[in-house]
Every structure is written in C-alpha cells, then in structure tokens.
Amino acid sequence: GIQVEQSPPDLILQEGANSTLRCNFSDSVNNLQWFHQNPWGQLINLFYIPSGTKQNGRLSATTVATERYSLLYISSSQTTDSGVYFCALGFGNEKLTFGTGTRLTIIP
Amino acid sequence: DTAVSQTPKYLVTQMGNDKSIKCEQNLGHDTMYWYKQDSKKFLKIMFSYNNKELIINETVPNRFSPKSPDKAHLNLHINSLELGDSAVYFCASSSRTGRLKNIQYFGAGTRLSVL
Numbered sequence: 742g743i744q745v746e747q748s749p750p751d752l753i754l755q756e757g758a759n760s761t762l763r764c765n766f767s768d769s770v771n772n773l774q775w776f777h778q779n780p781w782g783q784l785i786n787l788f789y790i791p792s793g794t795k796q797n798g799r800l801s802a803t804t805v806a807t808e809r810y811s812l813l814y815i816s817s818s819q820t821t822d823s824g825v826y827f828c829a830l831g832f833g834n835e836k837l838t839f840g841t842g843t844r845l846t847i848i849p
Numbered sequence: 850d851t852a853v854s855q856t857p858k859y860l861v862t863q864m865g866n867d868k869s870i871k872c873e874q875n876l877g878h879d880t881m882y883w884y885k886q887d888s889k890k891f892l893k894i895m896f897s898y899n900n901k902e903l904i905i906n907e908t909v910p911n912r913f914s915p916k917s918p919d920k921a922h923l924n925l926h927i928n929s930l931e932l933g934d935s936a937v938y939f940c941a942s943s944s945r946t947g948r949l950k951n952i953q954y955f956g957a958g959t960r961l962s963v964l
Contacts, residue, residue, distance in 0.1 A: 834943040
C-alpha cells in the first residue's frame with residue numbers, strides 16, 4: 742500500500758510565525774487532501790490538491806506529484822491554527838491513506 | 850445544516866455489549882466510509898460503500914458490521930465490544946462525479962470508550 746510520511750511530527754511556534762509542513766508519499770496518486778484536526782477532534786478539509794498550488798487566505802498548499810511530495814504553508818500563525826495536520830492520499834474516491842500527522846502548537 | 854452527521858458523539862459502554870453508530874450525509878454523495886482513529890491519532894479505513902454496495906472491507910474483526918440502508922446512510926454495528934475497540938470512529942462521504950468529486954468530507958466523529 743501507499744506509504745505516507747509527514748514531517749515534522751511536532752512543531753511549536755510563536756503566534757505570527759510562518760510554517761511549512763511536508764508530506765512525502767511512495768506511489769503515484771490522483772487524490773491528495775490536507776486536513777486540520779482541531780483540538781475538539783473535528784477533521785476540517787483544507788485542500789484537495791493532487792497536483793499544483795492552491796491558496797486559501799493564510800494557508801496555501803503545493804503538490805509536486807512527479808516528485809511525490811506535498812507542502813502545506815501556514816503564514817502569520819494564530820492560536821486557532823493549533824491542532825494536528827494530516828495529509829491523506831488515494832485513487833479516485835477509494836480509501837484515503839493518512840499520514841501520521843504534524844502536531845502544531847501556536848503559543849500566544 | 851451539517852453535511853455528514855454521526856450519532857452519538859460519545860458512547861461509553863461495558864465490555865461485551867453491542868452498540869451501533871449512525872451516519873447520515875445530505876450532500877448527495879454516492880460513497881460512504883468508516884475510519885477508525887486510535888489513541889495515537891492514527892487514522893485508518895475500515896469500510897467503504899458505493900451506492901449501498903460494500904467496496905472496501907479492510908482487515909476488521911467480523912464483530913464489526915456496516916449496514917447501508919440507502920446511499921445517504923451508513924451505520925456501524927459492533928458486537929461483543931472489547932477494550933481495544935475504544936477509539937474515535939469517523940464517517941465520511943464523497944462522490945465519484947461532479948465538480949467536487951473524490952473529495953472526502955468527514956463527520957465530527959464518535960468517541961467510543963469501552964470499560
């Protein structure tokens with residue numbers, strides 16, 4: 742099956758800092774999603790990005806499918822950005838294989 | 850309106866009991882899933898249904914039985930609950946067609962605690 746590796750596993754930043762989260766994967770996929778799991782446990786869709794670059798406010802994501810990695814950028818971090826960020830991959834609408842996540846803590 | 854809703858949100862029960870978790874989506878999707886998140890936050894697929902037909906059945910004990918009465922519902926019944934079943938169970942849905950095809954949307958999760 743697909744292997745998904747996320748780095749770093751943990752990240753602690755001051756409010757206002759920028760961060761880059763990385764997702765490496767072992768096989769070609771045509772479905773890649775980034776999720777934010779907030780401290781209440783909800784999984785929030787951030788991006789559907791099997792290739793290319795997208796931006797949504799302070800967040801942006803880039804996937805380089807040929808090199809099998811995706812990056813999530815968070816700029817001007819806020820405390821509400823705290824939580825666990827997951828990348829998840831698959832084919833079409835088959836199952837998603839999740840990475841182990843990056844736990845982000847933003848300190849006021 | 851909640852797009853993917855699960856009930857109950859919390860479930861505390863004794864070992865050996867049988868329990869069910871319900872999931873409903875109002876997005877018009879044709880595919881629904883159950884995922885399990887363990888205590889280390891690792892998320893893994895359990896089942897997938899497309900148009901009420903079982904598509905994916907990962908290595909899950911047969912004490913777990915999904916049931917899809919229609920495209921909008923996918924319920925999970927668990928027999929003879931064990932301590933190791935304690936986890937958060939997430940329902941999700943997606944569509945094979947349309948502008949937002951293949952994007953999976955998740956419910957809020959059901960936290961199951963087996964005592």
